[in-house]
Amino acid sequence: MQASRLFGSTIPTVASDTTSKTKDLDKDDFLKLLMTQMQNQDPLNPLDNTEFLSQLSQFSQLEQIFNVNQGIEGLASSQGSLRDAMLANLLGKTARVEASDVYLKDNNTIDFSYELENRTGRVTINIYDADSNSVRLIQESNLDSGQHQVNWDGKDQSGKKLPEGKYTIEITADNLGEDSWISPWMLGPVQEVIFSQGSDPLVRVNDQLVPISRIMQIGEQVPAVSNSSQS
Numbered sequence: 001m002q003a004s005r006l007f008g009s010t011i012p013t014v015a016s017d018t019t020s021k022t023k024d025l026d027k028d029d030f031l032k033l034l035m036t037q038m039q040n041q042d043p044l045n046p047l048d049n050t051e052f053l054s055q056l057s058q059f060s061q062l063e064q065i066f067n068v069n070q071g072i073e074g075l076a077s078s079q080g081s082l083r084d085a086m087l088a089n090l091l092g093k094t095a096r097v098e099a100s101d102v103y104l105k106d107n108n109t110i111d112f113s114y115e116l117e118n119r120t121g122r123v124t125i126n127i128y129d130a131d132s133n134s135v136r137l138i139q140e141s142n143l144d145s146g147q148h149q150v151n152w153d154g155k156d157q158s159g160k161k162l163p164e165g166k167y168t169i170e171i172t173a174d175n176l177g178e179d180s181w182i183s184p185w186m187l188g189p190v191q192e193v194i195f196s197q198g199s200d201p202l203v204r205v206n207d208q209l210v211p212i213s214r215i216m217q218i219g220e221q222v223p224a225v226s227n228s229s230q231s
Contacts, residue, residue, distance in 0.1 A: 087201055087212065090190045095203065096217040097210045099169060099186040104154050106164045111206065112184045113149045114171050122174040123182075125150065130166050185216060 099112045116123070125138035135156045140148075156162050171182040192204035200211035 087193050087195070087203075090193060090203060090218065093190050094187065094219045095190050095205050095215055096185050096187050096219075097203070097205050097208075098214040098216055099184045099208070099210075101166060101168055102186075102208055103166050104162060104164055105207065107154075107161075108207070109154055110152045110208075111149060112152070112169060112186050113147055114182045114184050115147045116143055116145045116173060116182070118145050118175060119143065120145075120173045120175045123148075124172050124174070125184075126170045126172075127152065128168040128170070129162070132168075135162060135167070 102110050102112070104110060114123075120143050121141065123140045123143055125136075125140075126134055127136040127138075129135050136152070137157060138150065138152075154162055169184045171184055172179045173182055186206050186208060188206040190203050190205060191207070194202040194204075194209070200213050202209045202211055203215065
């Protein structure tokens with residue numbers, strides 16, 4: 001048996017070979033320990049007033065921290081409810097979402113767009129499967145600046161229909177020998193909002209579920225895309 005000093009008094013503790021679970025002291029535990037210490041203090045060596053006041057000060061600080069934590073938890077909860085209410089208002093609105101990752105469904109095609117700041121000699125679109133294998137290469141030449149839309153038929157380079165699953169789209173633009181990365185995006189109405197637990201809520205746009213963090217723009221109407229191609 002060992003002895004340790006807690007809040008100015010000696011409390012016996014028993015050593016054990018087994019692993020014991022520990023629990024953080026809350027304000028009630030702190031107060032119980034303080035009262036136990038006062039009831040069991042040594043009459044010949046009573047608790048010093050200065051030490052007692054110091055412990056009361058610690059209890060006051062603990063109470064304040066507890067109240068602050070409760071306030072923060074309440075604020076986080078109210079912010080979450082407010083966020084969910086605001087997200088519900090996205091239904092039916094037009095959303096532009098980042099589309100580097102897409103999910104191909106059976107017998108479906110995927111429409112995505114990109115934007116060029118300047119006239120470009122060649123644009124290369126590479127589509128990869130979930131194992132990072134290139135399954136489709138699309139190249140377009142002499143494109144004007146502005147928005148361009150691509151309709152991917154869901155087939156590989158040989159024309160074979162690819163299986164359902166996740167695919168990654170990478171776009172590069174070659175202008176006078178300099179390559180630049182371009183972000184693909186999709187545009188469409190928000191069809192559904194899913195309030196996921198423990199992660200970002202999801203929105204469904206063009207039958208694609210994407211986190212709200214990938215929303216680039218929200219509007220009332222769908223702007224026209226200047227150029228379209230099928231691949």
